[in-house]
Amino acid sequence: MNLSEYIINDIKPLDRDDKIGDIQLLFNQLTYSHIPIKNKEGVYLGCMSETDAHCFNSTKPLSEYSHAIEGFYVRHNTVWLDVLEAFAQNSTNIMPVLNEKNIYLGYYELNDIIGLFNETPFFAEAGSILIVEKGTTDYSFSELSQIVESNNGKLLGAFISKMENDLVQITLKIGNTGLNDIMQTFRRYSYNVISGHEEDSYMESLKDRSDYLNKYLNI
Numbered sequence: 001m002n003l004s005e006y007i008i009n010d011i012k013p014l015d016r017d018d019k020i021g022d023i024q025l026l027f028n029q030l031t032y033s034h035i036p037i038k039n040k041e042g043v044y045l046g047c048m049s050e051t052d053a054h055c056f057n058s059t060k061p062l063s064e065y066s067h068a069i070e071g072f073y074v075r076h077n078t079v080w081l082d083v084l085e086a087f088a089q090n091s092t093n094i095m096p097v098l099n100e101k102n103i104y105l106g107y108y109e110l111n112d113i114i115g116l117f118n119e120t121p122f123f124a125e126a127g128s129i130l131i132v133e134k135g136t137t138d139y140s141f142s143e144l145s146q147i148v149e150s151n152n153g154k155l156l157g158a159f160i161s162k163m164e165n166d167l168v169q170i171t172l173k174i175g176n177t178g179l180n181d182i183m184q185t186f187r188r189y190s191y192n193v194i195s196g197h198e199e200d201s202y203m204e205s206l207k208d209r210s211d212y213l214n215k216y217l218n219i
Helices: 020-029 062-068 080-090 110-118 141-150 180-188 201-217
Strands: 034-038 044-049 094-098 104-109 128-135 154-164 167-175 192-196
Touching: 020 034, 020 062, 034 094, 034 104, 044 062, 044 094, 080 094, 080 110, 094 110, 104 110, 128 180, 141 154, 141 167, 141 180, 180 192
Parallel strands: none
Antiparallel strands: 034 044, 094 104, 128 167, 128 192, 154 167
C-alpha cells in the first residue's frame, strides 16, 4: 500500500527561533495535537504538543523549551500498520514524514490512515468477529488458522487485542461460515471464547440445560 499520496504539505514546520506565541496562534487555528519544528538549516527537530505550548510564555522562543519537543516521525517508506502504531504510541493526530536523508517531506493525518485501515478486508469484507483467549505460551496463529479453516471458514484477519496475566486475547475476522462450529472447536482446543458476534447455540444449549436442572432441583 503506497502512502506517498497521503503526505500533506499545508503546514510548514516552525523554526526553533519562532516565538511560543506563534505556535499558540497556529494551534488556535488548527485541530492538530502537535506542530512540527525545524532548525534554521531545515532539519526536523520534532513536534511540540498543544498542551505544552499553551503552558509556556508566549514571548519566549521555542528553543527555550526544547525539552518539550518530541522527536517522533516515520519514514516515507514506513508501512501503514507501523504508521498507525506510531500514531498510537505518541498520542498524536499528525505524523511527520522524513526521507532516508532525514529531510522533512510533510505529514500524515490520523484520519487518513484510519481510513485506509477501514478499507482493508478485515473491516470491509462481510464476516463475523470472534475473540478467543489462551495462555501466552499455548496459542499459535497456525493453530488459529487451522481451526477456522477446518470448519470451512475463511480467516480475513487476526491480531492480538489484549495481553495480561499470562493470557492473550486474539480477535479474528471470519468469513464464509457461521461461528457456532468454530467456537465449539476452539473450546475443544482449550481456548476460552470471550465473544462471538453471532448466536452461540452451544452456550444457549448449556443455559437451557442449566435452567432445566435448576427447575428439576427445585421441584
